[in-house]
Amino acid sequence: MIFQTIGIWIAALLTLAIYSFLYKDNPFYKIAEYIFVGVSAGYWAVVLWFDFAWPNLFAPLIKQQNFFYLLPIIIGLMMFAPLIPKISWLVRIPLTFTMGVAMALQITQITQGDIFPQLQATFLPFKGVNVYTSITNLIIVIGVITTLIYFYFSKEHKGPLGLAAKIGIWFMMVSFGASFGYTVMARISLFIGRVYFLLHEWLRAI
Amino acid sequence: MNLIERLSHLDRRVIFLLVAFAVVIPMLQPIGLPIDITKPVKKVYDKIESLAPGSIVLLSTDFDPGSEAELYPATEAIIEHCFRKNLKIYVMGLWPAGSDLGNLALNKIAPRYNKNYGTDYINVGYRPGGAVMLLSLGKNFGDIIKVDYQGTPIDLLELGRAVKSSKNLGLVMTLSAGDPGILHWIIYFHARYGVPICGATTAIMAPQQYTYLGSGQLVGLLGGLKGAAEYEVLVNRKGRASIGMDSQSIVHVLLVIFILLGNIILLHQKGKR
Numbered sequence: 001m002i003f004q005t006i007g008i009w010i011a012a013l014l015t016l017a018i019y020s021f022l023y024k025d026n027p028f029y030k031i032a033e034y035i036f037v038g039v040s041a042g043y044w045a046v047v048l049w050f051d052f053a054w055p056n057l058f059a060p061l062i063k064q065q066n067f068f069y070l071l072p073i074i075i076g077l078m079m080f081a082p083l084i085p086k087i088s089w090l091v092r093i094p095l096t097f098t099m100g101v102a103m104a105l106q107i108t109q110i111t112q113g114d115i116f117p118q119l120q121a122t123f124l125p126f127k128g129v130n131v132y133t134s135i136t137n138l139i140i141v142i143g144v145i146t147t148l149i150y151f152y153f154s155k156e157h158k159g160p161l162g163l164a165a166k167i168g169i170w171f172m173m174v175s176f177g178a179s180f181g182y183t184v185m186a187r188i189s190l191f192i193g194r195v196y197f198l199l200h201e202w203l204r205a206i
Numbered sequence: 207m208n209l210i211e212r213l214s215h216l217d218r219r220v221i222f223l224l225v226a227f228a229v230v231i232p233m234l235q236p237i238g239l240p241i242d243i244t245k246p247v248k249k250v251y252d253k254i255e256s257l258a259p260g261s262i263v264l265l266s267t268d269f270d271p272g273s274e275a276e277l278y279p280a281t282e283a284i285i286e287h288c289f290r291k292n293l294k295i296y297v298m299g300l301w302p303a304g305s306d307l308g309n310l311a312l313n314k315i316a317p318r319y320n321k322n323y324g325t326d327y328i329n330v331g332y333r334p335g336g337a338v339m340l341l342s343l344g345k346n347f348g349d350i351i352k353v354d355y356q357g358t359p360i361d362l363l364e365l366g367r368a369v370k371s372s373k374n375l376g377l378v379m380t381l382s383a384g385d386p387g388i389l390h391w392i393i394y395f396h397a398r399y400g401v402p403i404c405g406a407t408t409a410i411m412a413p414q415q416y417t418y419l420g421s422g423q424l425v426g427l428l429g430g431l432k433g434a435a436e437y438e439v440l441v442n443r444k445g446r447a448s449i450g451m452d453s454q455s456i457v458h459v460l461l462v463i464f465i466l467l468g469n470i471i472l473l474h475q476k477g478k479r
Contacts, residue, residue: 022219022222023219043302047302047332051302051332051334052334056334101338105337105338105341109337109341109393109394109397109398110393112397112398113392113393113394113396113397113398113423114392114393114397117397117421117422117423118417118421120421121417121420121421121422140420175413178413179410179413182409182410182412182413182429182430183409183410184458184461185409185430185431185432185454185458186276186408186409186410186430188225188229188453188454188457188458189275189276189409189430189431189432189450189454190273190275190276191225191229192229192233192275192431192450192453192454193274193275193276193431193446193450194275195226195229195230195233195453196233196275196446196449196450199230199233199234205234206233206234206449
């Protein structure tokens, strides 16, 4: 219980120290900032060792004596080759391996899981549905086509092509506006979360 | 100096102070502004309602304390709904701190419904590997998950033994704050194995998910704190998200006023030139 209380006080004081920057830069803000950077670095070091390196690499190698795991260690060490100019070319091996795996994954899954279903979702009916759905579908189809036209750079945007590109810009503007609105909402939500913590957990006012 | 000129030289700290008041005062003196239920949120609720008792929901807590304010209230609301429906919860996290936050919610809510660890819910902890891990996971859970978050062999836990592959899952519910997260579940897991996906995301990520809602790849969505508040209303739960909604609405009105004022000042200055 006492540790929980101490934790709440530390969190509350660090929150206030960070928000003090809104008035002006000050030593309390700097202290909180440095603590955050230090704690984050320490936290990630622990995570990388205990959740990545140890269970997936060193535990099978040392505990199970599976020497196949020496191979990824050697390939991993090649990433440091540029530090020694004479063997810097070795870095190409792990990079090629990583790129190959990533490309294979992306090409198959992005096509199957993103491009095809999204394309399919734009093949929408105008007939046989109610008026509202028909209009919505029409807006989606026009939005997709005109936005794609905006990104067609092989011909000058003049005449009908220019008009379509301009409509595409309007669709994108609406999209950016929605994203901005949601971003504002997210930032305020984070502030609400901190205020709730201060009023509920720390001051017990609500 | 007239009012518009005074406003154009307004110290930005006055705006910070007004926003702070707009957040703090409604929390101390709640107004109770209505919270409307949107379609994407209702779809998440309906999906969970449609699952048969005993079905397994994989709850992927893909966030950390940085987005706790937005996603933790949704985590509690979803867990509460699942337990009320007698669904089993299989928690994992694509982010290191995610499963700990999941535990926080489970430990708070499970005792209220007499749910036991191992039979009604388990937490298998943080699972690194992103896309590669998810592709293997759907085929055979045993390849990826051998122990739970405490190091207990998964075969010693009843729910651990029950989940062999994606076929044993009724739903994946991801609480996502970025990468890896909801997109990985949709593009890699749903596309390959067909398990229905519902999501709760930070508000910043929400607009991007509407394309997946439209295509049917995502069943439903809780966008930000507002989505969580709507879900709390649906499950009849007075939680943190609902408490924050008065503040959220008032700050939004305040910001709209600031934007309008800013534009009026700009037009005035342009007119003078």
